[in-house]
Amino acid sequence: MKYILLFFLLIFTTLDSTAQCTIEVQDILLCRENKQLQVIPTLTPSPISHSYELIEEPFAPEALINSNIIYLLDDDVAGPFALGFEFEFFGQSYTEFYIGSNGWVSFSPNQPINYVPEEIPNASLEIPKNCIMGPWEDWDPSQGGEVKYSLIGSPPTRKMVIEFYNVAHFICGNDINSSGYFQIVLEEENNDILGHLIRKPICAGENATFGLHNSDGSRSYTFSGRNASEWESINQTVRFNTNNYTNLFWSVEENADPSFNTLIFTPQTSSTYTVTAYDAIGNTCSDEFEILISPLLDPFLEVVDNNVLHCDLAGYQYQWYLNGEAIEGEVYQDLILFAFGSYTVELTDENGCNFMSRVHLHTKPNSIEELMEVLTIAVKNNQLDICFPFTHSTLKFKLHDLNGKIIYESEENNSFMINNITNKGIYLLSIVDESGMFSRKIIIL
The missing domain is CATH 2.60.40.3080 (Immunoglobulin-like)
Structure with a gap:
């Protein structure tokens, strides 16, 4: 077995299958150039994948209040138990959980009761999935110790604490040098997971796994050197920090910065752009979208037949104005002048873009x-x-x-x-x- 020394830098391993994602940006029509535009894509799922970062923190186990004791036999599972709040695990929300006697907590029923830890990720039907292994080992509560859980705190910062208290090892017994004492903590506020390893001894020849395993056995996050291996830990706290983000890269010269998950820029011409989504573990998807800028119209007005005002652009919707007020019913290309004042016409094209003509000033003759x-x-x-x-x-x-x-x-x-x-x-x-x-x-x- 290969071992990796751990110092203050915490190293972890993760394996992942390719996530299927789609990103979509609707084509955009602008009636004017030089208009600031905000582009927000639709990403499914959002984020692409739900990853975790393992962080070692100062040792700080939880004090249980009004705990519920669970009676488990060897290689046993109990549940479901109410979480008391919604908890997100690998991107899915859950409100209840199951406890396995061999040191894991799962969010799915009917998990196998295999007592021999194997490396994860692993799609085998013999391996527990959709679970937190804290650690998975051949524990036996029927020989000694307690398994219990307690909901502590107040919304929105509640915690569900599952504790294995001095639980005996099936092979090595229930003395202080062989039993396990550890906590798995689920945090409501941020969907983080804490593993408090108060005492996890080595049982010679027996392996243990400490980490997370997703629902189909394709992804896992394990503490380096603790994936189906012999190891020990005393008074250690490890946080599985949710690291659910997706970067977006825009093929826009004015703002080609992957830190912008929404794009704000000022397009100058009609063009086709690309947005690419990618995450920390290499999943990616992209979409092309078009920004169309409607051609600028400059209607010209002229008087024909002495008292008819004519707009030189045909094929639009029209609305005539006198002194800034819409003239009711005057929605044609020509207008009969009926009063002195400032005349304008507003043209609307097929895209709904509006363009106002220059002012035509109609005054009475001076002589x-x-x-x-x-x-x-x-x-x-x-x-x-x-x-x-x-x-x-x-x-x-x-x-x-x-x-x-x-x-x-x-x-x-x-x-x-x-x-x-x-x-x-x-x-x-x-x-x-x-x-x-x-x-x-x-x-x-």
């Missing part, structure tokens, strides 16, 4: 000359259509024939029609604004 530049007159049979942009001021219109006779007169502030002009010929349209300024236009009908 009668400016109004005449945008005023249009359409002749249709015996009808005149007079079109000009909306104005807050009122204009006086008079239509004269060549004899100077007024055949039509009205006051208007928007486009209008003159109907039923009976005679063809040349007419004169005069326009006067509120300040008295006037202009004339010749019309041939």
